[in-house]
Amino acid sequence: MGDLFSKEQSMKQIYVGNLPYRSSEEDVKELFAQYGEVSSVKLITDRETGRARGFGFVEMEDNDAQAAIEALDGKEFEGRVLKVNEARPREPRQRREFN
DSSP: HHHHHHHHTEEEEEEEEEEEETOOOHHHHHHHHHTEEEEEEEEEEOOOOOOHHHHEEEEEHHHHHHHHHHHHHOOOEEEEEEEEEEEEOOOOOOOOOOO
């Protein structure tokens, strides 16, 4: 039981930016899997059109995540230079009021 909890604590969210719009979650998973086990991949899409927005998040174990960040940040992937770093918590957004 203790092992499961400690393993969960060592997971790291990675931000991946400047992805080609045609990239699939499977493509990104394969890229990051070279550095360790990928727990999850979530590519962000436009709410209204459903089209890719060119960024996403990958979750990996801490040490593997660090290796992936160091290896992939600034690397070319399908013709685009990736921006890869540890994901930061989302900033709270101001609610828009409509009159």
